[in-house]
Amino acid sequence: MANIYGGVLGVQRVGSNTVPAVLLGQAIPFATPGDDNVCGGFGGAGIEVRTGNVAMFISGEYLAFSDSSTVVSGKHPRRVLIAQCPLLAQSRHGSTADQCPLL
Numbered sequence: 001m002a003n004i005y006g007g008v009l010g011v012q013r014v015g016s017n018t019v020p021a022v023l024l025g026q027a028i029p030f031a032t033p034g035d036d037n038v039c040g041g042f043g044g045a046g047i048e049v050r051t052g053n054v055a056m057f058i059s060g061e062y063l064a065f066s067d068s069s070t071v072v073s074g075k076h077p078r079r080v081l082i083a084q085c086p087l088l089a090q091s092r093h094g095s096t097a098d099q100c101p102l103l
Helices: 086-090
Strands: 002-012 018-023 026-031 037-051 054-065 070-075 078-080
16 A cells, blocks of 8 residues: 655744753753744655565655755554464364464
8 A cells, every 4th residue: 555645834933042951050042943934845655565464664754844944754664463363262172373374
């Protein structure tokens, strides 16, 4: 399964352009770069593949803003699906490995 998406966004900063911090009793202001009002767009794509009990996917996203800043992100986790064997619940004796191929 594959997906593609995109959109627009706007961000407005409220307050000052500094982040206050204190280190050993001394105030240390950090300036935050960038414009107070920015707009931009984003887009991304992803794909998921399932084979038996294993599902894997990969996705990426790109954001570009009017103040020339960009953000690039991606994901690639692995997921293992555990299926229940209906014969396992019915077995009272003997080996279940012969009855359920998942074991």
